[in-house]
Amino acid sequence: MLDVISQALGLFLSANVLWLSVIGVLIGLVLGVLPGLGGLTALALLLPFVYGMEPMAGLAFLLAAHAVVYTGGALTAIVLGIPGSAPNAATVIDGYPMSRNGRGGEALGAAFAASGLGGLLGMIALVALLPFLQPVVMHIGSPETFLFAVMGIIYVGALGERSMARGLIAGGLGVFLALFGYDRLAGVPRFWLGFDYLLDGVRLIPLVLGLFAIPEVLHLALGGRDTSVNGGRAIGFAPILSGMRETLLRPYLLLKSSLIGVFIGIVPGVGGDTAPFVAYASAKQGARDPKAYGQGVIEGVIAPESSNNAKEGGALVTTLALGIPGSAGMSVLIGGFLLLGLEPGPDFLANHMDLAVGLALVLAFANLIAVAFMIAASPLLLKVANLRPQMLAPVLGVLIVLGAYAYRNDPLDVVATFVIGVLGCAMKTLGYSRPALVLGFVMAPLIETYLHISLQAYGASFLLRPGALLLLGLIIMGLTWGRLQRFFLAAAARYGGNGDAKR
Amino acid sequence: MRSGEIAFLGAVAAFLVGFCALGLFHYDYSLSLMRFPLLAAGFTLLVVAVQLVTLSRSACEVPQGNQRATVLPRGSRFTQVAGLLSVLPLVFLCGFPAGLALYLFGYLKVAGESWTVSLAVAVASLLLSYGLFIQVIGVPLPIWPAWWPA
Numbered sequence: 001m002l003d004v005i006s007q008a009l010g011l012f013l014s015a016n017v018l019w020l021s022v023i024g025v026l027i028g029l030v031l032g033v034l035p036g037l038g039g040l041t042a043l044a045l046l047l048p049f050v051y052g053m054e055p056m057a058g059l060a061f062l063l064a065a066h067a068v069v070y071t072g073g074a075l076t077a078i079v080l081g082i083p084g085s086a087p088n089a090a091t092v093i094d095g096y097p098m099s100r101n102g103r104g105g106e107a108l109g110a111a112f113a114a115s116g117l118g119g120l121l122g123m124i125a126l127v128a129l130l131p132f133l134q135p136v137v138m139h140i141g142s143p144e145t146f147l148f149a150v151m152g153i154i155y156v157g158a159l160g161e162r163s164m165a166r167g168l169i170a171g172g173l174g175v176f177l178a179l180f181g182y183d184r185l186a187g188v189p190r191f192w193l194g195f196d197y198l199l200d201g202v203r204l205i206p207l208v209l210g211l212f213a214i215p216e217v218l219h220l221a222l223g224g225r226d227t228s229v230n231g232g233r234a235i236g237f238a239p240i241l242s243g244m245r246e247t248l249l250r251p252y253l254l255l256k257s258s259l260i261g262v263f264i265g266i267v268p269g270v271g272g273d274t275a276p277f278v279a280y281a282s283a284k285q286g287a288r289d290p291k292a293y294g295q296g297v298i299e300g301v302i303a304p305e306s307s308n309n310a311k312e313g314g315a316l317v318t319t320l321a322l323g324i325p326g327s328a329g330m331s332v333l334i335g336g337f338l339l340l341g342l343e344p345g346p347d348f349l350a351n352h353m354d355l356a357v358g359l360a361l362v363l364a365f366a367n368l369i370a371v372a373f374m375i376a377a378s379p380l381l382l383k384v385a386n387l388r389p390q391m392l393a394p395v396l397g398v399l400i401v402l403g404a405y406a407y408r409n410d411p412l413d414v415v416a417t418f419v420i421g422v423l424g425c426a427m428k429t430l431g432y433s434r435p436a437l438v439l440g441f442v443m444a445p446l447i448e449t450y451l452h453i454s455l456q457a458y459g460a461s462f463l464l465r466p467g468a469l470l471l472l473g474l475i476i477m478g479l480t481w482g483r484l485q486r487f488f489l490a491a492a493a494r495y496g497g498n499g500d501a502k503r
Numbered sequence: 504m505r506s507g508e509i510a511f512l513g514a515v516a517a518f519l520v521g522f523c524a525l526g527l528f529h530y531d532y533s534l535s536l537m538r539f540p541l542l543a544a545g546f547t548l549l550v551v552a553v554q555l556v557t558l559s560r561s562a563c564e565v566p567q568g569n570q571r572a573t574v575l576p577r578g579s580r581f582t583q584v585a586g587l588l589s590v591l592p593l594v595f596l597c598g599f600p601a602g603l604a605l606y607l608f609g610y611l612k613v614a615g616e617s618w619t620v621s622l623a624v625a626v627a628s629l630l631l632s633y634g635l636f637i638q639v640i641g642v643p644l645p646i647w648p649a650w651w652p653a
Contacts, residue, residue: 165554172547173515176522179540186536191522221583390583391620394610397590398603398628405599406642411649418591430508448539 001131008357011056017362020057024064025366029373031065032072033381034392039069040435043332044212045396047339048205048403055340056355060362062336066329067119067363068370070308074111075374075381078301079104087308090276094293094300101296105236108378109243110298111305112371114254117247118306119367121258122265122313126360133321133349140346143462145323146450147471148345149443152324154478156331157436164479167433174440175447177202184445185452197412202420204335205407208438210420212332213400215428218421221393240375246298253283253299254306261307265314265326275311276304309367316363320356321349323446328435335442343446505558512551512558519544586610598651599644600632 011017024046031042042065050058073088078095091111098107140148153175157167180191181201192198247254257279264275283303284293293300315326323345325331337344342352349356374381404417427434454462462468477484523544526532589609594602608625612618636642 163554165550165557168550169512169515169547169554172543172550173519175543176519176540176547179543183536186533188532188536190532190536190540191526218584218587221587222580388614390614391611391616391624393587394590394607394614395624397587398607398631401590401594401599401603402632402636402642402644405644406636406640409643411595411645414594415591418588426507426511430511432511444543451539 004353004357007354008361011354011358012060012361012365014056016054016057017060017358018365020053020061021064021362021366022369024061025068025370025373028065028068028366029072029370029377029381032069033075034387039066039329040212040332041216042066042069043329043336044208045399045403047208047332047336048407050336051205051339051407053340055342056358058340059333059336059342059355059359062333063359063362064366066333067309067312067366068115070305071112071115071119071367071370071374072381074115074301074305075108075378078107078111087276087304090280090304091301091308093280094295094297097294097296098298098301103239103296105239106243106246106298107296107301108374109240109245110247110301111243112240112374113244113247114257114302114305115309116367116371117254118258118261119309119312119370120364121255121306122262122310123360123364123367124313125259125262125310126313126316126363127357129317130321130349130353130356130360133317140467141465142450142453143458143465144467144471145346146447146454147468147475148322148324149447149450151471151475151478152322153436153440153443154475156325156328156439157433163431164481166431167436170427170433171436171440174437175444176440177207177437178441178444179448184449197410197416202441203408203413203416204339204442206404206413206416207420207441208332208335209400209404209417210422211424211427211434211437213396214418214421215424217393217396217400218425219428220389220396237375240378243298247302250299250302253302256286257283257303257306258310261310262314264307265311266317267326275307279303279307313360313363316359320344320359322346323348323443325435325439328433331435331439331442335438338442345446505561509555509558512555516548516551519548582613586613594645595649598646598648600629600637600646603632604629 027046028039028042031045032039043062046062046065050061053061070087074091074095077088077091078099081092081096081099095107095111098104153171154168157164157171178201180198182189182199189199260279260282261275264278280293280300280303283299284290287293287297287299311327312329315330318324318326319330319334323334323343325334334344337348342348342355400417401414404414405411407413424434426432427437458465463472523537523541526537526540587610590603590606593606596602597605604625607628608621611621611624616624632644633646637644637646
């Protein structure tokens with residue numbers, strides 16, 4: 001393991017990786033403070049630019065930007081009462097009242113310290129868990145890899161959204177869209193309609209930009225963000241430092257909330273918006289005066305912010321080790337892996353442990369420098385947050401066009417981005433899971449290849465291997481989770497309270 | 504919203520069935536080549552059918568997606584969407600650097616920004632596309648219009 005850590009340090013400490021991480025952090029923070037543009041949009045906008053980079057540098061750039069989006073989002077959540085991204089919504093509950101009571105600087109200090117330390121704890125959990133997973137994944141064969149990939153789509157589709165059917169339809173559509181172009185096994189072009197562009201199939205960058213960035217830009221252009229916010233009060237350094245000190249004085253809360261974040265991050269498809277609310281509820285439940293929550297208590301800021309950043313470490317565990325994204329953002333990050341010629345999953349951990357630990361170091365580095373940037377640049381970033389959305393929309397539109405073209409220097413990619421944007425807008429409006437579609441898309445070649453290998457090697461009986469049976473059980477559990485949840489809730493309601501069953 | 508979702512599901516079903524039929528009957532793909540597409544399409548169509556049944560049973564559907572925008576400071580929703588999409592014809596008609604700058608300038612002016620801000624953003628876009636992308640990074644963005652003789 002010491003060898004791996006020294007190799008990872010070598011990868012991480014190269015100038016290219018460090019400065020790309022810093023740029024990624026800056027971009028992530030700016031996108032974080034812009035309400036409505038979350039980590040997914042940040043990844044979608046940055047994905048085209050990693051094409052052709054060294055794997056470590058490209059992944060560091062993406063991960064650094066994605067990891068700190070929520071740190072930036074805390075600023076607007078506390079000062080303006082507008083969450084920069086969905087997971088920051090839990091921070092508004094106590095952060096905004098603190099700001100209105102004149103304790104905004106303190107709340108910001110607490111949020112920044114909790115975010116930084118939460119991210120650090122997430123990294124420690126990641127590094128601690130990876131060595132235990134490595135020997136396990138060495139025993140995973142093609143049938144299990146196939147089922148892991150299927151499980152990833154089902155979990156992201158079924159558990160991540162309010163409606164399981166919508167998530168599964170999106171995942172299935174993503175798989176089907178990936179089947180256009182040359183088949184990897186037979187070398188025959190599928191569904192290309194005599195159109196040369198489709199020989200390479202639907203391309204990942206136009207798909208991601210169209211699904212995530214176009215709907216957000218349209219939302220901004222249509223005035224979907226409240227424009228009546230004001231710049232907020234001036235923020236001094238002394239209250240920020242005081243808030244940071246208050247956070248350090250609550251190590252148990254910080255640790256508990258971070259561990260909640262790590263655990264929820266590990267569960268495929270559940271992460272994202274859930275972790276900060278669970279951490280907040282847990283902090284409130286364990287508080288001496290739960291009624292004070294919502295009125296502006298500092299614990300109500302520390303709990304969601306630490307879990308927010310810690311969950312990325314947890315989400316990376318399953319992403320790297322099994323190829324199953326722990327959060328929606330990780331679905332797009334898997335696309336980044338593929339663009340850089342890497343395939344996350346059992347083989348990745350076996351062959352690229354140094355890269356995995358290097359990414360953990362990037363995660364910690366990004367979280368810590370994000371805190372320093374936020375302390376120094378909060379007043380400036382607040383001005384960015386106050387830009388009129390109608391002004392922001394065309395600027396982001398230009399970035400989309402440049403990003404779509406820069407991927408393969410093909411103008412048709414720009415057109416494809418806007419065409420897929422129509423699908424993205426429809427899915428966003430109707431509540432269909434876009435991360436599930438992207439995950440289906442990036443996993444489809446893997447699923448098809450390993451299904452083929454499994455059938456060739458074992459026939460249909462590959463499903464009867466012990467590992468495969470276990471995974472099938474987990475898939476069935478994922479598919480029936482809604483019903484199981486209702487059953488347990490009903491049982492709890494019937495037998496809860498004083499222990500008497502309701503008739 | 505409910506009729507919109509039914510139309511969306513119909514489009515998804517037509518897309519899947521259409522391409523599978525094309526593969527089987529028009530391109531005559533072998534069954535081994537079509538095995539996985541049929542599996543993926545079959546599973547998705549099954550869930551589409553379940554969702555359609557669920558929708559037909561539910562009396563009123565609560566929108567699951569993000570709420571639509573309600574604030575429109577100037578112009579109609581159609582104008583805003585058309586304005587946003589005007590980037591496509593502009594980059595093909597004027598070349599990428601000039602088209603993007605023109606797009607930003609025009610969009611911001613129509614959105615009510617001042618001449619100074621609109622011009623400044625347009626110049627910044629030129630610096631980004633021509634200066635950074637073409638000169639520094641070396642991305643061969645088309646400088647000339649698509650209709651310009653090569």
